Amino acid sequence: MIRANPHYQKLNTDYLFSEIAQRIQAFQARRPDTALIHLGLGDVTGPLPAACIRALHAAVDELSCRDGFRGYGPEQGYGFLREAIAQHDFRVRGAPICADEIFISEGTKVDIGNIQALFATDLRVAIPDPVYPVYVDTNVMAGRTGPATGGRYSGLSYLPCTAANGFVPEIPDTPVDLIYLCSPNNPTGVALRREQLQAWVDHARAHQALILFDAAYEAFIRDSSLPHSIYEIPGAREVAIEFRSYSKTAGFTGVRCAYTVVPKDCIVRHLDGTPASAHALWRRRHQTRSNGVSYFAQRAAQALYTPEGRRQARALCDQYLANARTLRTGFQQLGLPCTGGEHSPYVWIDTGQDAWAFFDLLLDQAGIVCTPGSGFGRCGQRHIRLSAFNSAENTAEALERIAQVLA
Missing domain, CATH: 3.40.640.10 (Type I PLP-dependent aspartate aminotransferase-like (Major domain))
Structure with missing residues (x-):
């Protein structure tokens, strides 16, 4: 008999981002015409620097x-x-x-x-x-x-x-x-x-x-x-x-x-x-x-x-930081406390409610994907993480949709 590593049984059944992917898939099956804006996964969207x-x-x-x-x-x-x-x-x-x-x-x-x-x-x-x-x-x-x-x-x-x-x-x-x-x-x-x-x-x-x-x-x-x-x-x-x-x-x-x-x-x-x-x-x-x-x-x-590569990589990071500042400012104007968004592409937001419930709210009513903070630990409950790895246009549109939902 081949026995599995017993410590894997202690893990949550699904990795955080796998659970997010499953909920997105279920949502798209219900509403295939909704154009989602992804502010959840920390995956970049800009092209590689020209020097690379x-x-x-x-x-x-x-x-x-x-x-x-x-x-x-x-x-x-x-x-x-x-x-x-x-x-x-x-x-x-x-x-x-x-x-x-x-x-x-x-x-x-x-x-x-x-x-x-x-x-x-x-x-x-x-x-x-x-x-x-x-x-x-x-x-x-x-x-x-x-x-x-x-x-x-x-x-x-x-x-x-x-x-x-x-x-x-x-x-x-x-x-x-x-x-x-x-x-x-x-x-x-x-x-x-x-x-x-x-x-x-x-x-x-x-x-x-x-x-x-x-x-x-x-x-x-x-x-x-x-x-x-x-x-x-x-x-x-x-x-x-x-x-x-x-x-x-x-x-x-x-x-x-x-x-x-x-x-x-x-x-x-x-x-x-x-x-x-x-x-x-x-x-x-x-x-x-x-x-x-x-x-x-x-x-x-x-x-x-190289000098060119350093300039191009910094410009890429600056674009994401600009998106992060936009998200942070927008949520602060909505009255939700935030950290991050200054020296980081992530904004950490206190939603005042269950993290997964807020995730579902943004997904179902705004077509926005975030990351529920509870997936990062007990102290992440009530929080979400937003990623700035998107375009400036999508970031601005995401804030508009969210503002309508939270108004």
Whole structure:
């Protein structure tokens, strides 16, 4: 008899976004003529920057001839991309990261799940609430939790993020081993300030904890005082692993390219207490389970670090930020409290009612798709998340429809 992983039975039957897709499908079956406006899923809608398109074409042309053809690339990623990342994403900000500490992958979501393989199953894990569901679900799958009760899994330390604390997770009273942080946050859109990150780094150093830092939306930060990387914080190299993606910042959701930074100073412990290099462990896993990201995807990512590519990617993010400001302002005028929409493509809205009920209200009466906040955790109840990844015209029309429903 082949037995399934028993921890999968603890999970909710459907992933949040699968449930949304099912409700949309049912709605369209009832009302096929309604033109939906999607402000739910965090998928981009703008085309790739022109610099990336040219790089993709050039790379494909290289692969079409014997002299330029490449087969398997280095598992960790091509040096041309890793060096560009180290220089432009880190060293220019004073973050001491080397190219060989960078691992290219097909997506941040994948790496956040795969990083679990490095750690024992009995670790104490701290997770913000609300939170990107992958943080929770992958720990459940790995066996670090008990069953869910009242919307929360036993064995996890939840860090409530509410209006009362500015949606910023607070350092727990009891020691933990793994700490998940996301800045700018998905779903609330809040970006952590330098002193807030410093407090987390100091805490991790004092308690031999490890921070898993999701910076997938850092390119949307427009306040120069806010850190883009945790490695801008003194001491972070010893206690943090950082994840980044080109999906939302350059439209790579279909191209697939991201990276994870594991500094050589980052130390975990073997069962006998002896030190182990997290970098060496991740490299060993990469060597065993990855054949690398496609050559043309990495060339396209490299193009983002040219002056032209940087301008084009920033312009793309600026368009989405303009939509986010429109949504935030519109909902504030409707009298609903909001966060996000400033350094993030997401707007987090307190609806004052059940999140799924509000989702159904917007879908049925306005033809608008949002994301119910309860899918991100107990503290997301009464909230929805709106995504700015759409056109300015659709964003404006969506607000008009919503205003008519809520008037």
